[in-house]
Amino acid sequence: MDYEKELLELWEKEGRHIARRTGDKKYFITAAFPYPNSPQHIGHARTYTIADVMARFYRLIGYSVLFPMGFHVTGTPIVAMADRIKEGDRELFDIFEKIYGIPREKYEKLTDPKDLVMFFAREIEDGMRRMGFMIDWSRKFYTFDPYFERFIQWQMKKLYDKGYLIKGKHPIPFSPKLNSSVGAHDTKGDVDPEIEEYVGVLFESEFGYLVAATLRPETIYGITNIWVRSDESYLVIELDNKTRIVVGKKAWERLKYQFQNYKEIESLEGRVLIGKRVKVPLLNVYVPVYHGDIVKAEEGTGIVMSVPGHSLFDNYEYSKISCSYPIIIAVDGKLSDASVHIPKDIKNLDEANREFYRKEFISGFHIPLNTTVKEARETTKANLFKSGSAIKIYSIANGPIYSRAGDEVVVKVIDNQWFIDYSNRDWKEQTKQLLNSMKIIPEDFRTRFENTIDWLDRKACTRTRGLGTRFLFDQSQIVESLSDSTIYMAFYLLTPYLNSFRPDQLDESFFDYIFYGKGEPINDAHRAMRDEFLYWYGVDSRHSGVDLIANHLTFYLFNHAAIFDKEYWPKAIVTNGSVLMDGKKMSKSLGNIIPLKRAIEKYGADTIRMAVVANSDIKSDTNFSENISKGIRERLEEIIKLFSEPHIGSDIDDWLRYRFFSKIASIPDMYRNYEIKKVVDTMFYEFYNDLQWAIKRGLRGVPRDIVRYWNIAMFPVIPFTTDMIHRKLFGISVYDEKFELNIAQRNYHPEDLFREIVQDLETLRNSRSFSKVRIGIAKPWKFEVYKLLSDKTSIADIIAKYPEAKELIAKLKNRAYTISFPYQYDEVYEYLRRNLDWLSNYMKIDIQIGEERQKYALPDKPEFIVE
Structure with a gap:
């Protein structure tokens, strides 16, 4: 729509989006800063539009509002993409050309990571501006800025001083190709790798210890045999110059990163192991080794401990050999036999096995140890490790996951890794206090935060390569992307004044004065930073997708609890569902991604804004489609036409005023409760129906007081349309209005x-x-x-x-x-x-x-x- 471009220029010229302190009431709103490795698409629009709607609403009711934005460039994704461009990656080029419409002559030049950042950052900023977001771009920064580096180094020092930054041996998700630990931002699809610990039970044999990885060590009391693949190769590995283990050759390609001192002794064909007998630890009995089709050579260790009484897979395979096996677990007073639960359709074996495991774990009684399965598991595990009969084996639970460089993520156990210790119990309790003091919207998601706080463990916080902040305690390391994005909201308050300082001036005492009031200011700019912090912090509303509860958003709570005084803790977190395209998840492989700027060109920004925030409640996924967008745009055009007609006056005016003002009275509370869909249903759809009835009854132009207040009420959702109408009819901008209702309302008509x-x-x-x-x-x-x-x-x-x-x-x-x-x-x-x-x-x-x-x-x- 042409008027949208004209208004963008006007808003820029009038400085409408620069945050100004106009009184005691303030609203500081932030949304996850974007990662500039591609233009944004429709799916990105929802979180930012919801945040913008709330920013505009609070501006209308008299608050000073700050809605800033920066760019998160930390980590390996941008470096990996620049390398792929350098290597002439055809798959990546197809995405640039076919999905985003980027000309070859432009993207071929983006082989330097910083050039890549600046190109996509400009694209994203332009898209956000064209969406009309009320962002104060004067506070923009990039996470490779030297000033931001000093800020993050200060944060790491504070965590270290409190004992939350530790060094040790730990398993981490790792990319062999990048030679670096990885997190969600470093993987394709932004999947956060989850590490699962197995007990690697050692079965003594003539070749060394056959290692079988299991999550159910207590079932060793029901063992009948060991499964291997006769058609696969196995390796004899010597660990620490003493212990020899036997594992599958394919499995070792993943496992080898978990051991630091090893030597490959010899290779064995699986058929050599068949018929051999191995010694079972704790039981001191021997069981045979059989071929098993159920063994997947690349998973676990390529060797499986067979307990046919308590595993549907083992039972299915073992039934080819024998029908006799021990039962060691009872559920509800009856022996629990896996054979009873084998499904008719073997395709459902995996699902049935998971349910069988769940029942045994929750309700099972372990007969040999005379205790619950839960207790038996911990007892058996402890006894295996105590007797030297087990080693720890790790796996990516939600794998396979691939890094941005294209290789599969594995688990690596390393020494001297720096971690943020989210397992610290005192810190967890403090974070729960913060959570209990704030709003979670929707409230249904509070439990997810509570659970995440409980299960979070140590988190590796450094990488060996990528863009970002050099780690304070080891300059060869980079602070990883989920660790430098937890308190950056406070940095927005400093950016207007940074030019008054050199980066090396931003030492610990510099930030201590701003955030704690310690010491004296260096100059007026330093004093102004402290004043900005005292006025704006904490964050009144933090916006993100629901998928970030399991990492970023909970890290955000931990770090605020650790670093800031309670009065500066966050006030609310708002999480929203995703945007679907014609009912399907957006995916490059499905080819259903619509770049944001292209969608704006086709439908108009107000249409996109309404489509992504008004079709479902905030916690649910919302659907975007051509029909929905066309319907919204046509309705907008019709309302513009109706409002543009001169008001002559008619008998039905009185009823229309009654209907309109009875509806608008509840709109402020709907906004405060994030019921944006209800706002649109009421003011856009229901009111439109009232207009259609009034037209039937002889309406001659919409009364101007109705038009004025409709513009104000709908301005947060569709700012372009409402401001255009307002300027034409009333000669002022909606930005200069206040959402104040001083009109006497009748109760009925x-x-x-x-x-x-x-x-x-x-x-x-x-x-x-x-x-x-x-x-x-x-x-x-x-x-x-x-x-x-x-x-x-x-x-x-x-x-x-x-x-x-x-x-x-x-x-x-x-x-x-x-x-x-x-x-x-x-x-x-x-x-x-x-x-x-x-x-x-x-x-x-x-x-x-x-x-x-x-x-x-x-x-x-x-x-x-x-x-």
Whole structure:
């Protein structure tokens, strides 16, 4: 829409989005800063639009509002992409050309990571500006800025001082190709690798210890044999110059990163192991080694401990050999036998096995150890490790996951790795205090935060390569992307003043003065930074997708709890569902990604804004489609046309004002409760229906007070359309308005009842034909009874006054207790009489008011006698 481009220039010229401190009431709102390795698409629009809607609403009700934005460039994704461009990656080029429409002559030059950052950052910023986001771009920064580096180094020092930054041996998700640990931002699809720990049980053999990885060590008491693949290769590995283990060759390609001192001794063909006997630890018995088709050579260790009584897979395979095996677990007083649970369709074996495991774990009793399965698991695990009969084996639980460089993520165990210790119990309790002090929107997601706080463990916080901050305690390391994005919101408050300093001036005491008031300011700019922090912090509303609860958003809480005083803790977190495209998840492989700027060109920014925030409640996924967008745009164009027509005045104006102002009264609370869909349903769809009725009833132009307040109410959602109309009709911008309602409102209007009569007549006409209607209005005493019921007068008192009301109240049943009916008989009769000619013309039949009042008519349901 042409007026959107014109308004963008006007807003920029007028400085509408620069945050200004106008009073004591402030609203500091932030949304996850984007990662500039591609242009944004429709899916990105929802979180930022919701944040922008709230920023605009609070500006309208008199708050000073700050909505800043920066760019998160930390980590390996941008470096990996620059390398792929350098290598001429055809798959990546196809994405650039076919999805985002980037010319070859542009993207081929982006082989330097910083050039890549600046190109996509400009693309993203341009898209956000064209969406009309009320972002104060004067506070923009990039996470490779030297000033930001000093800020993050200060943060790491504070965590270290509190004992939350530690060094040690730990398993981490690792990319062999990048030679670096990886997190969600470093993987394809932004998947956060989850590490799962297995017990690697050591079974003594003539070749060394066969290692079988298991999550259920307590089932060793029901072992019958060991499974291997006779058609696969195995390796004998010597660990730490002493212990020899046997594992699958393919599995070792993943496992080798978990051991630092090893030597490959020899290779064995799987068939050599078949028929051998191995010693079972703890039990001191021997079991045979068999070939098993269920073994996947590349998973685990390529060797499986067989317990057919308590594994559906083992049972299915073992049944080919024998039907005899031990049962060691009882559930609900009965022996738990896996064979009973084998599904008819073997395709469902995996799902059935998971459910079987779950039941045994929750309700199972371990017969050999005379305790619950839960306790038996921990006891067996402890005994295996204590006797030297087990080693730890790690796996990517949600794998396979691939790094941005294209290789599979594995688990690596390393020494001297720096971690943020999210397992610290005191810190967890402090973070829970923060969580309990704030709003979580939607509230349904609070439990997810609580659970995440509970299970979070140590998190590797450095990488060996990539863009970002050099780690304070080891300059060869880079702070990883989920560790430098937890308190950056405070940095926005400093950016306007950074040019007054050199980066090396930003030492610990520099930030201690700003955030803690310690020491004295260096100069006026330093003092201004402290003043900005005191005014704006903490964050009143933090916006992100629901998928970030499991990492970023919970890290955000931990770090704020650790670093800032309680009065500067966050006030609210708002999480929203995703955007689907025609009901399907957006995916490059499905080819259903629409770049944001292309969508704006096609539909207009206001259309996109409404489509992504108003089709579902905030916690649910929302659907974007061509039909939805076209429908919104057509409705917007029709409203613009209606509002542009001169207002001449008509009898229906009074009713339209009543309907409109009764609706708008509840809009501020809807915004405060993030019920944006309800706002749009009320002011856009329901009000449009009222307009259509008013037009039927002779509306001649929409009253200007309605137009003014509609613009104000809808400005947060569709700022372009509303500001364009406002400037044309009233000569001022909606930015200069306040959402204040000082208009006397009536409680009811007889037109509502008249409208219902018309609708009932239309329904009746659709079911039968007639040429004449007599409308019977209820007797006056029934109106009196309705009024008494509306006033909550007791039924006994009503019947005492109107004995004939007993039958009426019985007919109403439970509705008698909820009636709210303000109309009087004379008022209804007179209103119907005055509008009878219109009704007859509209229905194209003869309509009269019945001379005799009808027996069955109710005040809210007149009786129709048709001929």
